[in-house]
Amino acid sequence: MSSRHVMIDAPALGRRAHVWCFGDVGTPVVVFPSNAGVAHEWQQSGMVDALSPLFAAGRIKLYCPESNVSKTFSGDGPLAQRMQQHRQYERFVLDSLLPFIAADCRVERDAVRVVATGCSMGALYSALFALKFPEQFRGALCMSGRYRGTRFVQGEYDYSDDLYFNDPLAFVPNLDGAALERVRRQTHLTLVVGRGPFENSCLPETLELGGWLHQKGVPSHLGVWGHDSRHDYTWWRRQVAHYLPQIA
Numbered sequence: 001m002s003s004r005h006v007m008i009d010a011p012a013l014g015r016r017a018h019v020w021c022f023g024d025v026g027t028p029v030v031v032f033p034s035n036a037g038v039a040h041e042w043q044q045s046g047m048v049d050a051l052s053p054l055f056a057a058g059r060i061k062l063y064c065p066e067s068n069v070s071k072t073f074s075g076d077g078p079l080a081q082r083m084q085q086h087r088q089y090e091r092f093v094l095d096s097l098l099p100f101i102a103a104d105c106r107v108e109r110d111a112v113r114v115v116a117t118g119c120s121m122g123a124l125y126s127a128l129f130a131l132k133f134p135e136q137f138r139g140a141l142c143m144s145g146r147y148r149g150t151r152f153v154q155g156e157y158d159y160s161d162d163l164y165f166n167d168p169l170a171f172v173p174n175l176d177g178a179a180l181e182r183v184r185r186q187t188h189l190t191l192v193v194g195r196g197p198f199e200n201s202c203l204p205e206t207l208e209l210g211g212w213l214h215q216k217g218v219p220s221h222l223g224v225w226g227h228d229s230r231h232d233y234t235w236w237r238r239q240v241a242h243y244l245p246q247i248a
Helices: 052-056 081-106 120-134 170-172 177-186 204-215 233-247
Strands: 003-010 015-022 027-031 060-065 114-119 137-144 187-191 220-224
Touching: 003 081, 015 220, 027 081, 027 220, 052 060, 052 233, 060 081, 060 120, 081 120, 114 120, 114 233, 120 137, 120 187, 170 204, 177 204, 187 204, 187 233, 204 220
Parallel strands: 027 060, 027 114, 114 137, 137 187, 187 220
Antiparallel strands: 003 015, 015 060
16 A cells, blocks of 8 residues: 655645545545544554555545644634635635545546545534535545534524534535435435444434434435444544445
8 A cells, every 4th residue: 555645735725735645546535634633643543554455455545634623613713714714625625635636546627526534523524525515525434523513603603604504413404405406316424423432422413413314315324333432543443444345
């Protein structure tokens, strides 16, 4: 398995961005980092090693970009400014990262379709990209996520369009018509959560989002692990090795 670190131009972020790339051939998989927001997170936590059989079989190519989460969901400051920062990150992913992946995989820019995955905060990002941009994200593996956007807001808030469309438990219940059919036809979400330590906040939100996806007819799978399954990489390594081969 090859591994390399690259810096790609990211005009939407006003700088160049770190991306770690692993693997030589296979389905492109984008890894969104957790609250740390760093591109090397999965390499240092053993998540890349957990996927060794998939790399050996030529099943996946992994792309691990940094994120600006410290300026958005986990940041401080006015909500409108934080959501603007998230829009800029979306533009980076769509306008810079995906074209880079297309070129790296030697496919036409408009033909690249990827799987998204991530743990904790990365699970929220994966779900958002699959639900908002299903033409580009054909699936998502979301592990131990929180999906209620209002939890990132202190005190009073105005449920502006920016926050609404970055809160899966707000906009998914209202999906209908062409917008719903677009998601139904083009993407699939696998939501995974444990019942063990530090999963107490993730569990109800995962169950609620899974219920709405099922009710709306969005292709999905809900995996609830046992009371020994904790909110940490020991368990996420097991989960990604179990579920990613099923969707990538």
